[in-house]
Amino acid sequence: MIAVLGLVVGVVVGLVVRPVVPSGVEPYLPIAVVAALDAVFGGLRAMLDGIFDDKVFVVSFLSNVVVAALIVFLGDKLGVGAQLSTGVVVVLGIRIFSNAAAIRRHVFRA
Amino acid sequence: MSEEHDHPDRPPAAATPEPEPEREPKAVATPESRPAAEPAPEPAAVPEPRPAPEPAATPAAKAVSAPEPGPQAPAAPEPAEPAAAAPSGRQRLLAGLWPPRLSRAQLTVAVLLFALGLGLAIQVRSTSDNSALRGARQEDLVRILTELDNRGQRLQDEKRGLENQRTQLETSSDQAAEALKQTRQKARELGVLAGTVAAQGPGITLTITDPHGGVEADTLLDTLQELRAAGAEAIQINDVRVVADTYFTQGADGVRIDGHKVTQPYRFKVIGSPQDLEPALNIPGGVVQTLEKQQATADVVRSQKIVVDALRPSEQPDYARSSR
Numbered sequence: 001m002i003a004v005l006g007l008v009v010g011v012v013v014g015l016v017v018r019p020v021v022p023s024g025v026e027p028y029l030p031i032a033v034v035a036a037l038d039a040v041f042g043g044l045r046a047m048l049d050g051i052f053d054d055k056v057f058v059v060s061f062l063s064n065v066v067v068a069a070l071i072v073f074l075g076d077k078l079g080v081g082a083q084l085s086t087g088v089v090v091v092l093g094i095r096i097f098s099n100a101a102a103i104r105r106h107v108f109r110a
Numbered sequence: 111m112s113e114e115h116d117h118p119d120r121p122p123a124a125a126t127p128e129p130e131p132e133r134e135p136k137a138v139a140t141p142e143s144r145p146a147a148e149p150a151p152e153p154a155a156v157p158e159p160r161p162a163p164e165p166a167a168t169p170a171a172k173a174v175s176a177p178e179p180g181p182q183a184p185a186a187p188e189p190a191e192p193a194a195a196a197p198s199g200r201q202r203l204l205a206g207l208w209p210p211r212l213s214r215a216q217l218t219v220a221v222l223l224f225a226l227g228l229g230l231a232i233q234v235r236s237t238s239d240n241s242a243l244r245g246a247r248q249e250d251l252v253r254i255l256t257e258l259d260n261r262g263q264r265l266q267d268e269k270r271g272l273e274n275q276r277t278q279l280e281t282s283s284d285q286a287a288e289a290l291k292q293t294r295q296k297a298r299e300l301g302v303l304a305g306t307v308a309a310q311g312p313g314i315t316l317t318i319t320d321p322h323g324g325v326e327a328d329t330l331l332d333t334l335q336e337l338r339a340a341g342a343e344a345i346q347i348n349d350v351r352v353v354a355d356t357y358f359t360q361g362a363d364g365v366r367i368d369g370h371k372v373t374q375p376y377r378f379k380v381i382g383s384p385q386d387l388e389p390a391l392n393i394p395g396g397v398v399q400t401l402e403k404q405q406a407t408a409d410v411v412r413s414q415k416i417v418v419d420a421l422r423p424s425e426q427p428d429y430a431r432s433s434r
Contacts, residue, residue, distance in 0.1 A: 002211075002212065002216040002217065002219075002220045003216055003219040003220045003223050004207070004223070005220065006219070006220030006221060006222075006223040006224040006227070007220075007223040007224065007226065007227045008227065009224055009227070010223060010224035010225065010226060010227020010228040010230075010231070011227040011228075011230060011231045012227075012231075013224075013227075013228060013231070014227060014228040014229075014230065014231025014232050014235070015231045015235065018235065019228070019232060021232055021236070026236075029229055029232065029233050030233050030237075032229060033226065033229045033230050033233055036222075036225070036226045036229065037226070040223065040226060043219070047202060047203070048200075048202060048203060050202060054214065054215030054218050054219060057218075057219060057222070058218055058219075058222065061222050062222075106198070106200060106203075107200050107203065109200075
């Protein structure tokens with residue numbers, strides 16, 4: 001419950017305060033958000049499976065974000081930034097879908 | 111979100127046994143329930159459970175954990191083990207949502223989700239504004255920037271010229287005379303454009319001789335457009351001054367320009383930069399080659415002094431008056 005509140009408060013603060021993102025971080029923000037979403041879906045599924053562990057969740061969340069940003073950074077340096085970030089989004093999207101399917105099976109039993 | 115460690119002290123989970131009576135005796139046997147419950151803690155070490163362990167681990171955990179609440183109730187302190195209880199994912203979710211519990215896990219997850227929500231909101235905000243340039247490619251952006259730079263440069267030049275005029279108007283001892291001078295200057299410039307005053311300057315003379323009569327009005331028009339594109343400032347063809355609304359017609363008796371009959375040789379007197387005008391006519395596939403294909407000869411002569419002295423009458427508009 002508190003976790004859900006954290007998400008809601010985050011969205012509200014982001015919309016109200018309008019923080020300025022430093023331009024160096026700007027290209028990595030969208031991919032980091034998608035990676036974090038993947039971690040969140042994975043955590044939700046783990047919770048429904050009864051194997052949720054907060055330490056694992058924290059580590060996976062942070063490492064997902066860092067690795068995704070690193071891949072984009074590397075892609076930018078190699079000149080294939082757009083393609084590589086597309087690839088990252090596709091992979092994360094597949095994972096999100098499979099996690100969502102598992103969650104759906106738990107919640108709706110279907 | 112819930113976590114395994116608060117299961118033992120969680121009343122709702124313990125109070126929701128699934129009706130599977132025939133399993134109950136089996137689960138009482140502690141040695142049997144322990145090993146069966148063990149697969150669960152192992153995937154806990156994995157960040158996100160992979161699809162493979164999921165179908166195997168979940169039914170096993172469900173089947174075993176379902177009857178657990180009854181027998182486990184006396185042994186409450188020890189099942190701090192993960193996957194000890196929790197009947198189904200749905201119940202786990204509801205239990206995690208309500209009642210809210212303040213635990214370390216909840217707080218860390220809340221902090222991370224706060225960061226996620228913040229990032230999400232910022233990204234959505236920044237994507238929703240100035241979307242016209244956002245999707246543009248890098249080369250397009252560079253081109254747009256260059257165009258803007260050029261335009262800014264031109265406007266700066268124009269501004270500087272106008273500021274000079276204003277300074278002269280303001281500082282000149284005889285302001286009326288200065289204003290008159292500038293107005294006359296402006297009138298002369300406009301007169302050259304409108305064809306109402308004669309003009310002179312460097313340029314070229316283009317003579318088209320056409321013994322076979324193959325040159326028609328469209329060819330002359332092409333020639334004129336080519337000259338204009340190359341920066342011609344004042345043009346006269348034979349005795350007709352060419353201005354913005356000049357037109358060519360092709361009749362049975364030959365070519366007419368603005369209604370005046372012109373006969374060959376067609377002599378174009380053009381004021382402009384000679385080193386721009388002559389190559390523009392001589393480019394491969396250009397005016398000169400086209401004329402030669404029509405068995406006409408074109409002769410281009412550069413000159414430092416071309417006089418364009420054919421005039422057009424300045425027409426007073428009947429109804430329109432200057433509003434100043």
